Amino acid sequence: RKEVEQDPGPFNVPEGATVAFNCTYSNSASQSFFWYRQDCRKEPKLLMSVYSSGNEDGRFTAQLNRASQYISLLIRDSKLSDSATYLCVVNRGGGYNKLIFGAGTRLAVHP
Amino acid sequence: DTGVSQNPRHKITKRGQNVTFRCDPISEHNRLYWYRQTLGQGPEFLTYFQNEAQLEKSRLLSDRFSAERPKGSFSTLEIQRTEQGDSAMYLCASSLNSIGVSPLHFGNGTRLTVT
Numbered sequence: 696r697k698e699v700e701q702d703p704g705p706f707n708v709p710e711g712a713t714v715a716f717n718c719t720y721s722n723s724a725s726q727s728f729f730w731y732r733q734d735c736r737k738e739p740k741l742l743m744s745v746y747s748s749g750n751e752d753g754r755f756t757a758q759l760n761r762a763s764q765y766i767s768l769l770i771r772d773s774k775l776s777d778s779a780t781y782l783c784v785v786n787r788g789g790g791y792n793k794l795i796f797g798a799g800t801r802l803a804v805h806p
Numbered sequence: 807d808t809g810v811s812q813n814p815r816h817k818i819t820k821r822g823q824n825v826t827f828r829c830d831p832i833s834e835h836n837r838l839y840w841y842r843q844t845l846g847q848g849p850e851f852l853t854y855f856q857n858e859a860q861l862e863k864s865r866l867l868s869d870r871f872s873a874e875r876p877k878g879s880f881s882t883l884e885i886q887r888t889e890q891g892d893s894a895m896y897l898c899a900s901s902l903n904s905i906g907v908s909p910l911h912f913g914n915g916t917r918l919t920v921t
Contacts, residue, residue, distance in 0.1 A: 699848075703846070729909075737914065738897060738912035738913060738914050738915055739849065739897075739912050740912070741909045741910070744909075782848050782849075784848075793851060793854065793862070794839075794851070794910060795851065796841075796848030796849045796850070797848050798846065798847050798848045799847075799848050
């Protein structure tokens with residue numbers, strides 16, 4: 696079993712739709728959590744951190760449930776430019792940022 | 807551009823040859839990481855440096871792989887006797903050594919094809 700599991704998708708949604716991605720992690724000692732975005736053949740880039748209280752950044756909302764070891768990302772009012780792979784990322788801790796990546800969920804937003 | 811820089815962008819080599827990749831991190835970042843990514847997968851951790859010290863190596867990093875960061879600035883990743891299974895994108899990332907979590911900044915990677 697992988698340490699970070701995501702539905703690979705693809706999620707095909709029309710512009711303006713709301714879409715949600717889920718992720719589970721197996722290491723209960725994980726300390727911090729992120730969503731990264733990766734465009735085709737490009738490097739991953741930090742989209743947002745995920746906090747226990749939930750956090751929002753514009754159209755993006757991230758939630759963390761430590762008890763269930765579950766992370767989510769909600770995208771409202773999808774844009775064509777949101778088409779990318781979204782990587783769920785967990786910091787295993789140990790003081791130096793060892794990030795463990797999920798395999799990613801592909802999102803395709805169409806007109 | 808003061809981001810993470812990786813060279814070369816692409817490398818095609820024949821099986822059995824040695825290859826070396828270079829990473830120049832963001833100048834004030836003292837943490838440096840190497841990851842490997844294959845198609846349809848997320849990046850997999852290979853190794854980590856704090857300054858010049860290599861503090862962790864993944865079990866993915868076989869004896870044919872070696873990484874160095876001799877002066878705590880740029881890093882090199884060498885693969886000896888390459889195999890077709892080594893074909894992947896090799897990503898370098900850097901971050902600050904700060905209390906709490908500092909985001910990783912990735913370079914645009916070196917794509918290796920072993921024929």
